[in-house]
Each structure stands twice: as structure tokens, then as C-alpha cells.
Amino acid sequence: xxxxxxxxxxxxxxxxxxxxxxxxxxxxxxxxxxxxxxxxxxxxxxxxxxxxxxxxxxxxxxxxxxxxxxxxxxxxxxxxxxxxxxxxxxxxxxxxxxxxxxxxxxxxxxxxxxxxxxxxxxxxxxxxxxxxxxxxxxxxxxxxxxxxxxxxxxxxxxxxxxxxxxxxxxxxxxxxxxxxxxxxxxxxxxxxxxxxxxxxxxxxxxxxxxxxxxxxxxxxxxxxxxxxxxxxxxxxxxxxxxxxxxxxxxxxxxxxxxxxxxxxxxxxxxxxxxxxxxxx
Amino acid sequence: xxxxxxxxxxxxxxxxxxxxxxxxxxxxxxxxxxxxxxxxxxxxxxxxxxxxxxxxxxxxxxxxxxxxxxxxxxxxxxxxxxxxxxxxxxxxxxxxxxxxxxxxxxxxxxxxxxxxxxxxxxxxxxxxxxxxxxxxxxxxxxxxxxxxxxxxxxxxxxxxxxxxxxxxxxxxxxxxxxxxxxxxxxxxxxxxxxxxxxxxxxxxxxxxxxxxxxxxxxxxxxxxxxxxxxxxxxxxxxxxxxxxxxxxxxxxxxxxxxxxxxxxxxxxxxxxxxxxxxxxxxxxxxxxxxxxxxxxxxxxxxxxxxxxxxxxxxxxxxxxxxxxxxxxxxxxxxxxxxxxxxxxxxxxxxxxxxxxx
Ligand SMILES: Nc1ncnc2c1ncn2[C@@H]1O[C@H](COP(=O)(O)OP(=O)(O)OP(=O)(O)O)[C@@H](O)[C@H]1O
Ligand SMILES: [Mg+2]
Numbered sequence: 001x002x003x004x005x006x007x008x009x010x011x012x013x014x015x016x017x018x019x020x021x022x023x024x025x026x027x028x029x030x031x032x033x034x035x036x037x038x039x040x041x042x043x044x045x046x047x048x049x050x051x052x053x054x055x056x057x058x059x060x061x062x063x064x065x066x067x068x069x070x071x072x073x074x075x076x077x078x079x080x081x082x083x084x085x086x087x088x089x090x091x092x093x094x095x096x097x098x099x100x101x102x103x104x105x106x107x108x109x110x111x112x113x114x115x116x117x118x119x120x121x122x123x124x125x126x127x128x129x130x131x132x133x134x135x136x137x138x139x140x141x142x143x144x145x146x147x148x149x150x151x152x153x154x155x156x157x158x159x160x161x162x163x164x165x166x167x168x169x170x171x172x173x174x175x176x177x178x179x180x181x182x183x184x185x186x187x188x189x190x191x192x193x194x195x196x197x198x199x200x201x202x203x204x205x206x207x208x209x210x211x212x213x214x215x216x217x218x219x220x221x222x223x224x225x226x227x228x229x230x231x232x233x234x235x236x237x238x239x240x241x242x243x244x245x246x247x248x249x250x251x252x253x254x255x256x257x258x259x260x261x262x263x264x265x266x267x268x269x270x271x272x273x274x275x276x277x278x279x280x
Numbered sequence: 281x282x283x284x285x286x287x288x289x290x291x292x293x294x295x296x297x298x299x300x301x302x303x304x305x306x307x308x309x310x311x312x313x314x315x316x317x318x319x320x321x322x323x324x325x326x327x328x329x330x331x332x333x334x335x336x337x338x339x340x341x342x343x344x345x346x347x348x349x350x351x352x353x354x355x356x357x358x359x360x361x362x363x364x365x366x367x368x369x370x371x372x373x374x375x376x377x378x379x380x381x382x383x384x385x386x387x388x389x390x391x392x393x394x395x396x397x398x399x400x401x402x403x404x405x406x407x408x409x410x411x412x413x414x415x416x417x418x419x420x421x422x423x424x425x426x427x428x429x430x431x432x433x434x435x436x437x438x439x440x441x442x443x444x445x446x447x448x449x450x451x452x453x454x455x456x457x458x459x460x461x462x463x464x465x466x467x468x469x470x471x472x473x474x475x476x477x478x479x480x481x482x483x484x485x486x487x488x489x490x491x492x493x494x495x496x497x498x499x500x501x502x503x504x505x506x507x508x509x510x511x512x513x514x515x516x517x518x519x520x521x522x523x524x525x526x527x528x529x530x531x532x533x534x535x536x537x538x539x540x541x542x543x544x545x546x547x548x549x550x551x552x553x554x555x556x557x558x559x560x561x562x563x564x565x566x567x568x569x570x571x572x573x574x575x576x577x578x579x580x581x582x583x584x585x586x587x588x589x590x591x592x593x594x595x596x597x598x599x600x601x602x603x604x605x606x607x608x609x610x611x612x613x614x615x616x617x618x619x620x621x622x623x624x625x626x627x628x629x630x631x632x633x634x635x636x637x
Contacts, residue, residue: 169366172333177380177427178354187379191370 023257030054030250037246049247057251068222070230070252077209077226078259083146084208085201085263092155092200093193097185099156100163101171111160118153123213130217140221149214155200162196163189198267206260227256282344282357282434282467283309284330290338291325291491299325300491303339310465312458316478317488318514323471324439326488330469331437332356344434354383359428360437363444365420367412367427374408377427391430398426401460418449425460435467442477454480475515479503487511505615509622512552512615518581523589524619525551532614532629535587537566540611540629549625552615555581556594558607565608568593570601 025042032047058070098104099111129148138144166189174184190197212228219225231252284307291300300322307313315323328334330341332353340347348356367376374395381391399405402422412420421441428436441457442450458481461468472478478485479499487494487502487510495507506512512520525534528546532539539551568591570584575597582593582601593607611629618625 167364167366169362169364170368172331172353173360173362173366173368173427175333176331176353176358176360178383179379183383188368188370 026250027254030247030254032247034245034247037250053247053251054255057248057255068225068230070227070255072223073225073227073230073252074255074259076224077228077256079142080145080211080215080226081205081209081259081263083142084149084211085205087146087150088152088155088204089197089200091150092152093159093190093197095151095156096159096163097189099160101181101184114153114156118157122149126214126217133218140219140224142224145215145218145224146208149208149211152200152204155204158196158200159193162193166192194270198270202264202267205263209256209260227252231256283307283311284344284435284467284469285342286326286330286339287342288339289326289329289336289341291322291329291334292337298491300329301338303488303491303493305486305493305496307467307469310467312461312468312470312481312483313486314470314472314478314482314484315486315488316472316475316514317494319473321488322491323473323488325491327437327439327469327471330356330435331358331360357434358437359431359433359435360439361421361424361428361441363440365412365424365444367420367423369412372409372411373404373415373423373426376412376423377430380427380431394430394432395426398429401429401463402426402456417445418453421445421453422456425457429460429464433466435469436461438468438470440472441470443472443474450477457481476517479515485515487514505624506552507624509550509552509617512617516554518555518592518594520615521553521555521591522617523551523553523586523591525549531632532616535566535589538632539609539614541632542616542627542629544625544627548619550617550619550622552617553591553609554613555592557613558591558593558609560595561606561608563606565606568605568607570603570605573601 021044025044028043028046029037030053031050032043033049036047037043058074061069095114099107133139133144133148136144138147170188171184174188179187210228211226212232215224215226216229219229231249284305286303286305286307289300289303290298292298303326305313315326317323325334329336330343332348332351332355336349340349342348343356343358353360368379371379377395377398378391381394386394395408399408402425404419404422404426407415407419407423412423415423421444424441438457442453445453454477457470470481472481482499484496485499485502486496489510495502495511497505497507502511502515506515506520509522513522523534525532525539526546526548527533527542527544530541530543532542532549532551534551566586568584568586570582571590572583574581574583578597580595580597582595582605584591584593584605586607593605595601611631614629616625616627616629617623
């Protein structure tokens, strides 16, 4: 056991406070009325309006058409985040499987081509992607939102490195055990990759959840608006009162934080378990 | 159960490495064959060609009367035990053993019965529901054996299955493997670079050198009549002494000492003498200068020189030794090899006519 070191704890406490305070502040402020926030600035103490604000944010129909609620936006964001994360895990695993386990010409150049696209941000190809999807009449659909972003150089790269670290003897044992390519993939590689899948899933879920520019381009129909857009619009058009509804913006921001937090918490267990237990 | 036939089998790796060339071997049903040789001599390559894990560049491999050159490993009816066990880490011991059977669509109760039987034979019952990481090296090795047994294959292939175990466990497992193989009567091909393992396990030894067969034979046959200096130096511990000697006027001479009668004209030969075939003499014989003594407990190995050629002798432990010894050796225990090719010479050495005192 290590000695109790006050200084270390002090640093940890300061670090934690530094990171957590803004979040607490956002949450506390969201429980106050908008006018209060406007007059007094942010709060670190709870106010009395919490329930009302959250209920309003989740259920009140807003937007130009008056059809989109907070709950609807949460659902849209969740669909986008989950679709992204699941899709990216599946696609990049299959790509990496092909690259590592099948001998085909130009496998290495293909890999490096994929790898270099890591260097390009999404924004570079966002217009061509938009063009393609609009010609496919996929604007304002969930699949149009998700599919163009599924290919993941990062995911492919990580899975490739992971597969390369799996000993060849496992493949050979599986071949002798009568497993074809599909059964080896599903029966051996996928279970072995669980920690890796969890890690990629977490990263990609948060990435998808936080997308702003892409959904803004792809969706004009308010029924497909995501939370990120909601927070932005709230300060401009959310019911036409004079004072922006700060409390509602904060409430949405807090809501926007919960699902990624849930995903991280849920997968962290598996992630850490996988890391500590894994031996190949 | 089946015989295995290798005919002029060769392997050239992409890049041009000739790992195995022109290997022909016929393995009888139920026979335990050990492939032995130094590192890099192509043992694994040969075994993996039989398994179907490497393409065969030349020749044919026949298992149980079927040419298997073009068959997938799973279709060859063999089971393989790997050096690092290659157990599936995410499966329990039971699942590890049954997965291959499931893939073959063998009925559930049949699988259960076979796993049960293998677990009983290998005393794996307490571990059936554990994952491999919760097992010791020896237990993992047994699981790997179990995975091979449940398949009830025509042949077992082993690639240095014991080399990750400690010395003591290796001896135990060696015994278990042999017992199992005899009991099941399954043909076995076993690769090792450990000559002791090879000697104790094999019905027949195959000594490989540089991708070619150097000698095939029963362990004692190989030990007593090594076909070349390579085999002589490889099989047996300590390694056989190889000395430069001469045949002169019908006698074999080493360091000016007459070691016996031998036919043939005058020539240089390589003389092989096993360390344990040398005895101490009171006088005469080969003059031997001691350099280092290795005490082994039960006996000792004495390293030294005859003239300036190194030689080692196995002697019983005990008395202090003088710096200078006199060594004798029975002529029948001498091995003659061609000085250039290293191949065994057909002549044998006989006692000289004059009777030694
Ligand atoms: N995939 C490969 N590509 C090219 N050369 C190879 C390959 N595998 C093995 N070799 C070469 O073939 C030769 C025989 O290798 P092999 O693995 O059969 O030796 P081995 O007898 O099993 O040795 P060890 O006792 O060290 O396992 C070696 O010279 C090795 O370098
Ligand atoms: Mg080898």
C-alpha cells in the first residue's frame, strides 16, 4: 500500500474541481429562471425551477413548424450516435479483417490509402458527400445522416493493429478445427476484440453524438434535428421572448451530456474488464 | 488411424528459401515418429505441410491412402498440438475442446461424451469450466492434447509441444503423451529439437539436417549406428567425440596409438567415440590431458585433450583424478566416418591380434 500523500490528493482535487465545476454550474443554472440568470449570472446553488424547465424543454413543441420537442431531439441524436458507433465498429472490423487475413494484391497500398484519409477532416469531403446524398434523395433521412460517415480510417487502423497482434496459431488451430473465414471471424476474432470494440464504440458514439455541421447540412426538416442543433437554435428562435432562455439552453446541454455519459459508464466496465482479462 | 506417406516432398518459401527438399518417408499406422534436428532444419515446415498449413512445393503427401496436397487442414483428418498451445482464450476448456467438433456438426451428446472421455483421460475435470488463462502451463498443454484427442483424428501432429514447460514437467508430460498415443493407437508425428525427448518418445527417429533426411531408424539403432557425423554429434549427450584419425597398414591409429584392426587402404578418417565407451586404464592406451571436470552427481564428464584434439569422457564420480589419464576403448564401440563427407564407413574395427595385457 502506498502512503497517504496529501499533496497528491490536493492536485487531484484541484483537477477534479477544475473539470467538474462548469458542469455543476450548468446544471445548477438550469434550475433557475431565465431572468434570474440574466440578472445574476451563473449559479452554483440549486434553484426552484428545475422540474418545470426540464419538463418544458423535453415536451414543448418548438421550432418554426412547432413540431420538434426536446425528447425528439434526444431521440434523433441517439439514433445518430448509435448508428454511427455500431456502423463504424462493424465496417471497420470487416475492413481490417480483409486487410489482415486475406492475401490480395495491393493490400498494403490500399491500407495506406485508408490510413492517409485519417489526416483529412470530415469537412474536406462534406460538400461532395452532401451532393451524393442529395442526388440519392437521402436528405432528411436517418440513413442519409449515418451511412456516408460510416467508413472509419481510425477504426480500421486500430482493428488492423489488433488483428495483427493475434497469434497466427489461433488461425491455424481454427483452420484445423474446421472453421471457415466466417466462423473464425465470428467465433474467435469478434469475441477477442470485445475490449477494442467497446473502445471504438465509445469514441464513435461521442463523435456521432457531437456532430453539428453534417446534420445541419443534411437535415432541413425539423423532425430530424439533433440536440446539438437544438441548443444552438434555442438562443435565437426558441419562443420569441426578449431574454434568451438561458435556463432551457443549460437544461438541453445537461440532457445532451447524459447519453454519452451513460455509454461511457456502461462500456467502461467491459472495457476495463477486457483490458485486464485479455490474453491472446 | 492411418499411415502417412511422404514422397519426395519439398518446400521452397517465396523468396527462395529451400526449407525442405526431397523428403520421403513412410509412417506405419499407429507409429510414433519423431522429427528431430537443429533449429532451422525444416522440421516445422515439414510438419506444417502435412497439416496443410503450408503449401507443398514438390512431391505428395498421402494420409490414409488419400493424397492430401490440395485439401484444407480440416479435411485432412489430423489434429495438431502447437508449441504455444493456441487455445482460444475466450472459451472455457470445455468449449475449447468441443468447438472443432461443433464445426463438424457432430451431435451434441456425442460431443459431450467425447469431451467427458478426454477429460477423464487427461484428468481435466476440475478445470472444464475455466478459461485457459486460469490454468498452469502443464494444464494448458493437457487441454491442447484434449482438443486433439476429441477429434479422433487419423494422426496427431505435435510441434515442440513441451518446450514451454519446465524440465520436470516436461518429463512427466512426455510420459503422458507416450502413454496416450500408445493407448489410442493413433499415428503421431512429433517435432522436437531435444534429442532426449526424441530418444524416449520415438518408435522411429527422423534426423533432419538442412531440410533433408539424414537418418531414419529406431532410437537405439540411430544411437549405436549413426549414419553420419551430423547424427553422431546430434544424438546422445554428451555429444559423441569426433576425432581425426588415420587408417595405416590395416590399423586404426589415433595419436600414435593402435586402436584395432581395420580393412582398407591408408587414409584419413573421422573417428567417433561415445564418452561413455571410454574407460580408465592403468597404463598404455590413449594419453589424455584433463582440462575441465563437470560433476553431475551420479557421474562426471571429464573434458580434456588427446594430443591437441578435444575429447570428453564419462566417468563414475569418486576419486581424485591425476592430470594425465590413460584411456581405453573397445574396438566394437568405435565409429568410422569419411573424413570429408562425414558419412559412416562400412568397415568396423576389430581387436588387434596381439592380446593386450
Ligand atoms: N514463412 C517463411 N518464409 C520464408 N522462410 C521461412 C518461413 N518459415 C520458415 N522459413 C525458413 O525455413 C527454414 C526452416 O524453418 P522451420 O521453421 O521449418 O525450422 P525448424 O526446424 O522448425 O526450426 P526450430 O527448431 O527453430 O523451430 C528456416 O531456414 C527458416 O528461416
Ligand atoms: Mg519449429
